[in-house]
Amino acid sequence: MGIPGRLDVGPPVAIVDIGSNSVRLVAYEGLTRAPSPLFNEKVLCGLGDNVATTGQLDQGAIGKALRALKRFRVICAHMQVGAVHVLATAAARDASNGPAFLAAAEAAIGEPVQLLSGPQEAELSAYGVISSFHGPDGVVGDLGGGSLELIDVKGTNLASGVTLPVGGLALRDVAKGSLREAKRIVREALRDAAPLDALRGRTFYAVGGTWRALARLHMGQKGYPLHVLHGYSIMPGETIDFAKIVERVGAEALASVELVSEARRPLLPYGALVLEEIVRRGRPKTVVLSAAGVREGLLFAKLDPEAQKEDPLLHAAREVNCLRSRSPAHAEELIAWTDQLASSLHLDETAEERRLRHAACLLSDIGWRSHPDYRGDQSFASIAQAAFVGIDHPGRAFVALAVFLRHVGFAGDDGFRLRELMTARLLDRARILAGAMRLGYLLSAGMPGTLPHTPLVASGHKLQLILPPDLADLASDRLRNRLKQLARFVARDPQLAAGKRQ
Structure with a gap:
C-alpha cells in the first residue's frame, strides 16, 4: 500500500551527481516514465575550479563535497530510498587526485561511484x-x-x-x-x-x-x-x-x-x-x-523498452488525475467522448493537438476540492506551473486555458497572459474543448457511466447531443444553453435529442 498523497510506484530512487561545479542530490518518487522529484538539493563546491591549470582538485572543494555527500547519505536513509545512483563527471575524470577523491566520496555516500566518460x-x-x-x-x-x-x-x-x-x-x-x-x-x-x-x-x-x-x-x-x-x-x-x-x-x-x-x-x-x-x-x-x-537520462535508461515508449505528458497527467480527480475513470471517458466529437467535426486535428486535448481531459477535474470561485484559478496555476515534461510552452498554455475556461466560462479570459504564447488556432481549439468539457461535466456530474451513452456528434449542419430514453430526464435549460454555446464555437445548429435511441 502506498503512502497517502503519493503514487504506489515502489521505493524512491535517488541520483547523486558529483559535477565540476556542484554536487547535487535528487530523490524521485519512483522509477517511472515521468518521475516526480521528492527532494532536490545542490551544493556549489567548485570541484573543477583550477583543475585545467593545476591538474588537481582543490582540497577545500573536496572537503565541501565530502560534507555534502555525508549529508545526502543521511537524507537518503531517512527517506527510505531504495536505490542510490552516484555519478561523477569531468572534474574527477581529469584531475590527478581524482581517484583518491572518488574513493573518499564512496566512503562518504556509502555507495559506489560511477565515473562517466565524456x-x-x-x-x-x-x-x-x-x-x-x-x-x-x-x-x-x-x-x-x-x-x-x-x-x-x-x-x-x-x-x-x-x-x-x-x-x-x-x-x-x-x-x-x-x-x-x-x-x-x-x-x-x-x-x-x-x-x-x-x-x-x-x-x-x-x-x-x-x-x-x-x-x-x-x-x-x-x-x-x-x-x-x-x-x-x-x-x-x-x-x-x-x-x-x-x-x-x-x-x-x-x-x-x-x-x-x-x-x-x-x-x-x-x-x-x-x-x-x-x-x-x-x-x-x-x-x-x-x-x-x-x-x-540515467533513470530513462533504466526503464524497460515498453515504459520508454510511453508519452511522458500523458503518463504524468494520468498520475495527477488518479491523485486529484473525483473520478479518474470519468476523465478517460471524457477523452473518448471528445475523440468522437473531434472526428465528427472534421477538425483536421494534428497528432500534437490530439495529445494536448487528451492531457486537458485528464487534468480537467483536478481543482474540484477548491472553493467554487477559485477552481479555475487553482487548476490554471497547478497546470501552468506543474513539473510536466513532453510539452512546450504554447501547449502548456492550451491545457491550462482549456481547464480554466471549463470552470469559469468564457467571459473572464481576457486577462489570461498565457494567451500571448498561443496561436489563434490553438486558442480556438482551447475554447472548443472547454465548451465540450463544460457540457460533459454538467451532463455527467463528473461521474463515469454517462458519457459513453450520450454521444455528442456533428452531423451535417447540426451539433447533436443524444440522450437515450433512460437518460432523457437529464435534459435541462442549462444543458441546452451550454450545447448552444458550444455549437456557436463550431458553427453548427444545436440539437438536443432527448429520448432518442442510439
Whole structure:
C-alpha cells in the first residue's frame, strides 16, 4: 500500500551527481516514465575550479563535497530510498587526485561511484532530452563546469557524442579570466565539433545549470509570462544579442540578476559566449532549454523498452488525475467522448493537438476540492506551473486555458497572459474543448457511466447531443444553453435529442 498523497510506484530512487561545479542530490518518487522529484538539493563546491591549470582538485572543494555527500547519505536513509545512483563527471575524470577523491566520496555516500566518460555523459544527457521532449530533433549540448558534451538526437536515435574542455570553470581557468581569450578557445574547440555540422535548421537543446541561469535572466528581462524553464525557447538572433549583453556588462548589471545565485553569476559570461559561438557555428532554428539532463537520462535508461515508449505528458497527467480527480475513470471517458466529437467535426486535428486535448481531459477535474470561485484559478496555476515534461510552452498554455475556461466560462479570459504564447488556432481549439468539457461535466456530474451513452456528434449542419430514453430526464435549460454555446464555437445548429435511441 502506498503512502497517502503519493503514487504506489515502489521505493524512491535517488541520483547523486558529483559535477565540476556542484554536487547535487535528487530523490524521485519512483522509477517511472515521468518521475516526480521528492527532494532536490545542490551544493556549489567548485570541484573543477583550477583543475585545467593545476591538474588537481582543490582540497577545500573536496572537503565541501565530502560534507555534502555525508549529508545526502543521511537524507537518503531517512527517506527510505531504495536505490542510490552516484555519478561523477569531468572534474574527477581529469584531475590527478581524482581517484583518491572518488574513493573518499564512496566512503562518504556509502555507495559506489560511477565515473562517466565524456561519451557516456553525452549519451545520458541525450537520454534526458529524449525522456522530456516529444519527438526531439536536433543537438543536445550539456555545459558543465569542466566540459561541454554535444550529441545529435532524432526521436529516440542517438549519434556519437563528443566532449570538449570548455566548461565554465575550465574555460575561465585556462583563459585566465579573459573573455576575449575564452572566445578564441571556444571557437577553436567548436571548429571540428561534428554534431554541430548537422544542427542547421534544427533545435539546439541547452542543458546545464549555467544555461538555465541565463534563461532565467532572459525571462526576467522580457517579463515572460510563464516562469517554467523547461521548454523555454529563444530565437537564434535573440540568443546572440542577449549573450553579447551578458558578456559585455556581466550578469550583475542586469535587472533580473537576483533570480540567479551569487555563486553562479561569475560563470554566466562564459556560458553566454559558449552558447553564442554554438549558435553562430551551428545555425539552429531555435534554442530550447532542457531542465532534464544526465540524471533524468540515467533513470530513462533504466526503464524497460515498453515504459520508454510511453508519452511522458500523458503518463504524468494520468498520475495527477488518479491523485486529484473525483473520478479518474470519468476523465478517460471524457477523452473518448471528445475523440468522437473531434472526428465528427472534421477538425483536421494534428497528432500534437490530439495529445494536448487528451492531457486537458485528464487534468480537467483536478481543482474540484477548491472553493467554487477559485477552481479555475487553482487548476490554471497547478497546470501552468506543474513539473510536466513532453510539452512546450504554447501547449502548456492550451491545457491550462482549456481547464480554466471549463470552470469559469468564457467571459473572464481576457486577462489570461498565457494567451500571448498561443496561436489563434490553438486558442480556438482551447475554447472548443472547454465548451465540450463544460457540457460533459454538467451532463455527467463528473461521474463515469454517462458519457459513453450520450454521444455528442456533428452531423451535417447540426451539433447533436443524444440522450437515450433512460437518460432523457437529464435534459435541462442549462444543458441546452451550454450545447448552444458550444455549437456557436463550431458553427453548427444545436440539437438536443432527448429520448432518442442510439
